[in-house]
Amino acid sequence: MIVRILNEGQWELSEEAVRDLNSLDDAVDKAVASADQGQLASALQALLSRVRSTGTVVPDDELRDSDLILPDADSTVEDVRALLSDSDEGLIPN
Amino acid sequence: MSGIFQRISLIFRAKTDKALDKMEDPRQTLDYSYQRQLELLQKVRRGVADVATSRKRVELQATQLNTQADKLTQQAQKALEVGREDLAREALTRRSGLQQQLTDLQTQHAQLQGEEEKLTRASQRLQAKVDAFRTRKETIKATYSAAEAQTRINEAFSGISEEMGDVGLAVQRAEDKTAQMQARAGAIDELLASGALDDPTGTAKDDITLELEQLASTSDVEQELARMKAAIGPGSSEAPQAIEGQQAPSQSLPPTTPSHGSYPTPPAFNAEQPQQAPANEGDLR
Numbered sequence: 367m368i369v370r371i372l373n374e375g376q377w378e379l380s381e382e383a384v385r386d387l388n389s390l391d392d393a394v395d396k397a398v399a400s401a402d403q404g405q406l407a408s409a410l411q412a413l414l415s416r417v418r419s420t421g422t423v424v425p426d427d428e429l430r431d432s433d434l435i436l437p438d439a440d441s442t443v444e445d446v447r448a449l450l451s452d453s454d455e456g457l458i459p460n
Numbered sequence: 461m462s463g464i465f466q467r468i469s470l471i472f473r474a475k476t477d478k479a480l481d482k483m484e485d486p487r488q489t490l491d492y493s494y495q496r497q498l499e500l501l502q503k504v505r506r507g508v509a510d511v512a513t514s515r516k517r518v519e520l521q522a523t524q525l526n527t528q529a530d531k532l533t534q535q536a537q538k539a540l541e542v543g544r545e546d547l548a549r550e551a552l553t554r555r556s557g558l559q560q561q562l563t564d565l566q567t568q569h570a571q572l573q574g575e576e577e578k579l580t581r582a583s584q585r586l587q588a589k590v591d592a593f594r595t596r597k598e599t600i601k602a603t604y605s606a607a608e609a610q611t612r613i614n615e616a617f618s619g620i621s622e623e624m625g626d627v628g629l630a631v632q633r634a635e636d637k638t639a640q641m642q643a644r645a646g647a648i649d650e651l652l653a654s655g656a657l658d659d660p661t662g663t664a665k666d667d668i669t670l671e672l673e674q675l676a677s678t679s680d681v682e683q684e685l686a687r688m689k690a691a692i693g694p695g696s697s698e699a700p701q702a703i704e705g706q707q708a709p710s711q712s713l714p715p716t717t718p719s720h721g722s723y724p725t726p727p728a729f730n731a732e733q734p735q736q737a738p739a740n741e742g743d744l745r
Contacts, residue, residue, distance in 0.1 A: 370622065373578050373630050375585055391463035398464065426588030429596065429619030435469040440574075449468045 368424060369417055370432035372441075377421030384434065386420075387413060394446075401443050414439050476625035477618070490597040490613065493620070497590045500624055500631075504583040507631045511579060514638045514645070515572040518565055521648050525562045528652070529555050535668050542675050551668050561648060568641055575634045582630045589623045 367384045370376045390413040397406035414436065424430060437446050532555040539547035596616045600609050 370626065372626055373582065387465075388463065391465055395464040426585045427592040429589060429592050429616050429623075431615075431618040432469065432622060434465050435472045435622075436465055437468065446464075446468075450464070450471060 367433040368430050369421060369434045369436060371414055371417060371436050371438055373438040374414075375426070376424035376430065376432055377417050378424055379417065379421040383416075383420040387416065390416070398443055398446050398450075403443055406441070406443055406446070407439075410437065410439050410441065472625060473618075473622070476621040490601065493617065494590070494594060494597060497586075497593060497620060497624065500627060501583070501586055501590055504579060504586060504627055504631055507634050508576060508579045508583055510638050511572055511576045511634050514641045515569065515576060517645050518569045518572060518641065521645060521652070522562060522565045522569065524652055525558050525565065525648075529558045529562070532558070532668075535672060538672055539668070542672075544671075544675070547668060547671055554668075561651065564644075565648070568644065571637065572641060575637050579630055579634050582627045586623060586627045589620055593620045 367379050367381060368376050369379050369384065390409060393409035394406060394413065396402075397409050417436065437449060441449075532551045536548040536551040536555070539545070539551060593616055596612070600612045600616070604612055
């Protein structure tokens with residue numbers, strides 16, 4: 367599976383490796399729900415370092431769709447909330 | 461995985477796809493899409509340049525603040541040498557205020573540097589993807605039938621649109637950070653302009669400098685007087701004393717002045733001063 371870390375690029379991970387990320391997903395979810403910046407930072411840190419260590423980097427010149435997109439390490443609670451918002455604002459600047 | 465990342469991924473994809481959905485016949489609009497990619501690439505490069513400019517401005521301000529802090533240290537030293545602890549205290553208090561600004565600037569500098577690195581990296585990544593897309597689009601146009609091309613084009617599109625969304629976010633973020641920084645930089649510019657900085661024309665001086673200069677000129681006057689008196693000889697000191705009297709508030713200082721290297725003091729000055737001072741007080745009041 368292809369996992370993108372926003373602002374960093376893409377990694378290719380095995381299915382099991384992605385499944386293992388689930389527990390960390392819960393931690394991030396809780397941190398965002400309780401607006402706990404410190405907890406979010408440490409949860410993201412743990413998650414992203416696991417992606418980087420278990421995955422292999424997708425070369426820059428490969429055009430591939432990601433199965434999963436993760437916020438980058440120094441995202442704030444607001445950043446993550448913005449990513450989750452359904453606003454019509456497109457991500458691609460015009 | 462149906463947690464937070466799945467949601468982020470779905471929303472992200474929906475948004476990026478939407479941007480490219482407008483093209484009805486992807487085959488005909490391959491070139492148009494490529495054009496948009498090049499535009500984004502331009503935008504990222506401008507973003508890198510903007511962040512670099514802001515970073516340099518912060519560096520310049522830090523240098524100015526440092527210079528100013530050094531100057532205040534020197535002023536404090538000078539003030540102490542002439543026995544003005546109050547002035548020295550004022551100079552050091554101001555310096556500690558500057559030091560705080562300097563610490564803030566250093567934090568901001570680190571942040572800007574981080575953004576600059578990320579954007580530079582994003583620009584390289586996008587460049588590689590755009591090149592790959594160009595190659596792919598030429599192959600698709602040349603090789604495949606309309607039906608086949610459709611699938612290939614969708615693949616290429618989804619890969620590039622996601623990257624464009626990611627890089628677009630990075631640019632937006634860098635722009636926000638830079639805007640914040642510029643607002644702050646403006647405030648520091650004002651602080652520096654409000655007399656804290658050396659005026660190159662030398663006309664505007666901060667009050668500490670003024671007071672120190674006054675002290676220096678007082679002792680210059682004393683020296684000149686002493687020199688004249690010595691030249692004329694004893695018994696004709698009435699007129700000079702009247703002038704001297706105007707500087708009465710600083711009279712207690714001269715005895716310490718000779719220890720300071722920057723005011724050349726004739727030896728005669730030292731000997732005469734203590735005798736002259738009480739006489740002046742009497743003349744004035």
